[in-house]
Amino acid sequence: MTDTKALVTGACGEIGQALVQALARRGGYHITTSDLAPLPDSIKKISAEHVRGDLVYKIKTFYDYDFDVIFHLAASLSSKAEVASEEAHRINVEGTMQLLMLAAYRSEKYGKSVKFIFPSSIAAYGMRNLDTKQSAGRVKENEYNTPQTMYGCNKLYCEKLGIYYGKFFGQKHLDENPPHFLDFRSIRFPGLISAFTLPSGGTSDYGPEMLHAAAQGKPYACFVREDSKISFMAMPDAIRSLLMLMDAPRANLNHQVYNIAAFALTAGEFRDRALKAFPGATISFEPNPRRQGIVDSWPEDVDDSLARAEWGWQPEYDADRFCDDYFLPEIRKRYNA
Numbered sequence: 421m422t423d424t425k426a427l428v429t430g431a432c433g434e435i436g437q438a439l440v441q442a443l444a445r446r447g448g449y450h451i452t453t454s455d456l457a458p459l460p461d462s463i464k465k466i467s468a469e470h471v472r473g474d475l476v477y478k479i480k481t482f483y484d485y486d487f488d489v490i491f492h493l494a495a496s497l498s499s500k501a502e503v504a505s506e507e508a509h510r511i512n513v514e515g516t517m518q519l520l521m522l523a524a525y526r527s528e529k530y531g532k533s534v535k536f537i538f539p540s541s542i543a544a545y546g547m548r549n550l551d552t553k554q555s556a557g558r559v560k561e562n563e564y565n566t567p568q569t570m571y572g573c574n575k576l577y578c579e580k581l582g583i584y585y586g587k588f589f590g591q592k593h594l595d596e597n598p599p600h601f602l603d604f605r606s607i608r609f610p611g612l613i614s615a616f617t618l619p620s621g622g623t624s625d626y627g628p629e630m631l632h633a634a635a636q637g638k639p640y641a642c643f644v645r646e647d648s649k650i651s652f653m654a655m656p657d658a659i660r661s662l663l664m665l666m667d668a669p670r671a672n673l674n675h676q677v678y679n680i681a682a683f684a685l686t687a688g689e690f691r692d693r694a695l696k697a698f699p700g701a702t703i704s705f706e707p708n709p710r711r712q713g714i715v716d717s718w719p720e721d722v723d724d725s726l727a728r729a730e731w732g733w734q735p736e737y738d739a740d741r742f743c744d745d746y747f748l749p750e751i752r753k754r755y756n757a
């Protein structure tokens with residue numbers, strides 16, 4: 421059997437590194453990576469080829485490749501996108517658009533649907549104010565689609581673009597013998613926490629930053645209020661969800677965009693967990709108005725019943741298991757804490 425040909429963009433990021441390692445552990449994948457940065461040691465030996473540079477300008481390179489599946493992870497995250505909005509639009513929207521066109525072209529021309537796996541985000545939601553956020557509870561995919569950030573607008577629009585290229589491109593669905601469309605599948609991720617890498621440029625970063633700082637005995641000033649609440653997930657669950665969605669038979673999927681959830685915590689609850697594990701930790705709260713505004717606009721939690729029903733999603737790590745079975749054992753090894 422020939423290997424599945426996979427492209428992973430944004431391969432040097434947190435999800436990228438963990439995903440490339442997971443594909444290699446599974447075996448049977450020929451992995452091409454792309455990123456602005458050179459490959460880190462963690463995945464250097466796994467990538468068959470690394471295309472370095474801005475996707476918008478590098479896209480021509482990929483027209484000669486025959487990918488079965490594309491994981492398009494490259495993105496400028498929410499906090500960074502607010503200070504460099506034009507650059508964020510280029511990376512998040514134009515880069516995605518170029519790759520969708522490539523996948524749509526190849527799907528149609530070679531009669532084989534390319535799978536396009538797109539990580540969207542809880543940033544696609546926009547809660548009008550704190551009262552709405554608190555009363556909304558677990559939000560469904562089609563509710564509160566009024567993002568208040570550049571990144572959220574980019575993610576929501578790219579979901580729509582993916583659905584367009586996957587179902588309606590050129591309005592050819594009217595044909596009697598429809599051509600092969602690209603197979604677009606997207607997950608709205610909560611904040612992700614890895615024991616091995618640290619995020620940068622995001623707004624949910626306070627969760628992982630606080631825990632990593634506590635483990636290293638470094639003081640941490642959290643940039644959101646203690647009562648700020650959003651949903652989070654352990655990185656291994658996030659990677660498992662991407663693989664599960666890739667593997668799901670198309671016939672089982674009635675939607676293109678799925679929420680997934682694991683545990684929702686306030687920043688204060690993060691602090692309590694950090695102090696329990698590392699009693700000497702120094703954690704303070706010094707809210708930054710811009711980043712606070714972003715977190716206040718995201719829902720407290722999401723309803724992931726569609727993902728559970730259609731492709732069997734279930735997180736392995738709730739807040740306790742995340743701490744006890746994943747994060748703390750790994751982080752203690754890493755920092756000798």
Ligand code: AKB
Binds near residue numbers: 540541622623
């Ligand atoms: C961010 O904070 O920008 C990301 C996200 C929630 O999509 N981690």
